Amino acid sequence: MDKIIVTGGNRLEGTVQVEGAKNSVLPVIAASIMASEGKSTLDQVPTLADVDTISEVLRYMNVNVLREDGKLHIDASNTLKTETPFEYVRKMRASVLVLGPLLARYGHAKVAMPGGCAIGSRPIDQHLKGFEAMGAEIHVGNGYVEAFAPGKLQGARIYLDFPSVGATENIIMAAALAEGTSVIENCAREPEIVDLANYINQMGGKVIGAGTETIRIEGVPTLHGVEHTIIPDRIEAGTFMIAAALTGGDVVVNGAIPGHLRSLIAKMKEMGIRIEEYDDAVRVTAREKLKPVDIKTLPYPGFPTDLQSQFMTLTMKAEGTSVITETVFENRFMHVEEFRRMNATAKIEGRSAIVNGPVELQGAEVAATDLRAAAALIIAGLVAEGRTEVTELKHLDRGYVNFEEKLRSLGATIERVTDEVEEPTTTTDKLAKSS
Ligand SMILES: CC(=O)N[C@H]1[C@@H](OP(=O)(O)OP(=O)(O)OC[C@H]2O[C@@H](n3ccc(=O)[nH]c3=O)[C@H](O)[C@@H]2O)O[C@H](CO)[C@@H](O)[C@@H]1O
Numbered sequence: 162m163d164k165i166i167v168t169g170g171n172r173l174e175g176t177v178q179v180e181g182a183k184n185s186v187l188p189v190i191a192a193s194i195m196a197s198e199g200k201s202t203l204d205q206v207p208t209l210a211d212v213d214t215i216s217e218v219l220r221y222m223n224v225n226v227l228r229e230d231g232k233l234h235i236d237a238s239n240t241l242k243t244e245t246p247f248e249y250v251r252k253m254r255a256s257v258l259v260l261g262p263l264l265a266r267y268g269h270a271k272v273a274m275p276g277g278c279a280i281g282s283r284p285i286d287q288h289l290k291g292f293e294a295m296g297a298e299i300h301v302g303n304g305y306v307e308a309f310a311p312g313k314l315q316g317a318r319i320y321l322d323f324p325s326v327g328a329t330e331n332i333i334m335a336a337a338l339a340e341g342t343s344v345i346e347n348c349a350r351e352p353e354i355v356d357l358a359n360y361i362n363q364m365g366g367k368v369i370g371a372g373t374e375t376i377r378i379e380g381v382p383t384l385h386g387v388e389h390t391i392i393p394d395r396i397e398a399g400t401f402m403i404a405a406a407l408t409g410g411d412v413v414v415n416g417a418i419p420g421h422l423r424s425l426i427a428k429m430k431e432m433g434i435r436i437e438e439y440d441d442a443v444r445v446t447a448r449e450k451l452k453p454v455d456i457k458t459l460p461y462p463g464f465p466t467d468l469q470s471q472f473m474t475l476t477m478k479a480e481g482t483s484v485i486t487e488t489v490f491e492n493r494f495m496h497v498e499e500f501r502r503m504n505a506t507a508k509i510e511g512r513s514a515i516v517n518g519p520v521e522l523q524g525a526e527v528a529a530t531d532l533r534a535a536a537a538l539i540i541a542g543l544v545a546e547g548r549t550e551v552t553e554l555k556h557l558d559r560g561y562v563n564f565e566e567k568l569r570s571l572g573a574t575i576e577r578v579t580d581e582v583e584e585p586t587t588t589t590d591k592l593a594k595s596s
Pocket residue numbers: 183184185187255281282283284285286287288289323324325326327328349460466467489490491
């Protein structure tokens with residue numbers, strides 16, 4: 162079992178480069194299934210476990226996927242299987258993003274129903290409501306969701322009860338090859354939605370208004386492969402910005418697009434952190450004592466839930482009380498228990514965590530409970546007294562490329578070690594191991 166060991170006390174200094182966005186590349190790869198002609202080449206594809214998983218999903222469906230020098234070549238011109246089994250969906254919920262593209266291209270899709278996960282129950286009712294509005298028949302049973310649209314999907318007007326990122330993406334993709342025009346109201350406005358829409362438009366689609374609350378999609382008969390560069394990962398960028406400030410450091414984060422990080426920048430400035438903005442970089446310097454702030458997670462352009470746990474580390478260093486309210490996922494405070502092991506005293510009241518700072522964090526053995534909690538615990542270790550060991554790194558590897566190496570290059574004392582499982586030497590041991 163791998164673990165990351167951090168010894169606290171070093172200021173971060175230097176320059177760090179962010180990768181292509183996980184939350185962009187996953188829907189873009191799913192959308193590639195809709196290209197019945199030509200190959201797609203995606204640039205700035207991060208080497209993440211989630212990218213491997215969605216690539217495996219596509220290969221299972223008979224799509225050719227080849228990774229070469231940070232690029233992904235995708236050829237979906239074969240006849241495809243229209244099913245995705247549980248083994249992939251279990252590893253990564255974003256596997257459900259193949260539903261819309263398959264349904265649009267083949268009039269059929271069967272995908273294992275994603276279960277709940279550590280951060281919440283995460284239903285997909287809004288995705289299915291969109292497909293139904295376009296004329297699809299949906300069956301849910303035996304752990305699968307199956308959608309049929311004999312003939313073609315028909316353009317429809319769909320109002321989302323909540324601006325769900327995944328539902329917006331799945332419905333845009335389904336509508337891209339539907340007959341007629343679809344309108345999605347109260348849709349998600351994340352930069353990753355805009356990236357997906359730009360990709361589909363390059364493929365020959367007509368998606369208008371991405372980045373606003375209403376998106377119109379005029380269905381086209383076919384889409385073709387194209388070249389596309391994935392936008393930088395604003396959550397990875399934000400994680401390094403927070404880590405820099407937490408350690409009282411001075412770091413340039415290359416690939417941080419300030420326009421994608423407005424809410425984080427505003428809140429960090431309120432805390433007394435200095436941020437210089439460039440076209441696609443920010444410099445973070447924090448020399449002053451940090452002031453407490455309140456944050457509330459919201460759909461974009463509100464404060465991202467994917468930065469909530471990392472931001473909590475900053476409030477622990479601030480002098481006074483900060484209130485962190487999570488409104489997007491109903492169970493995204495599991496990291497608080499782990500922070501307590503590091504001497505933090507955050508109190509949870511309903512959907513809010515109340516943090517009284519400053520906290521003298523102490524190194525401890527902690528386990529990552531989800532992807533962003535993994536990053537948060539590691540950066541907390543940067544300012545904890547002594548040694549912090551973080552396990553359950555499978556979560557980290559879903560969303561961060563070379564996280565510990567990047568932190569080390571900025572001056573952190575951090576390493577990743579693999580606990581070797583001892584090989585049995587005696588026959589009795591061997592029998593015991595094989596049982
Ligand atoms: C791969 C990817 O892009 N993941 C991101 C995406 O997840 P994801 O697309 O799953 O997130 P959603 O925006 O759909 O979910 C937000 C909330 O809406 C609820 N909901 C969603 C769909 C639905 O049909 N019914 C429903 O009730 C969810 O349970 C959750 O409470 O957006 C989240 C919110 O910014 C981020 O944390 C994830 O990193």
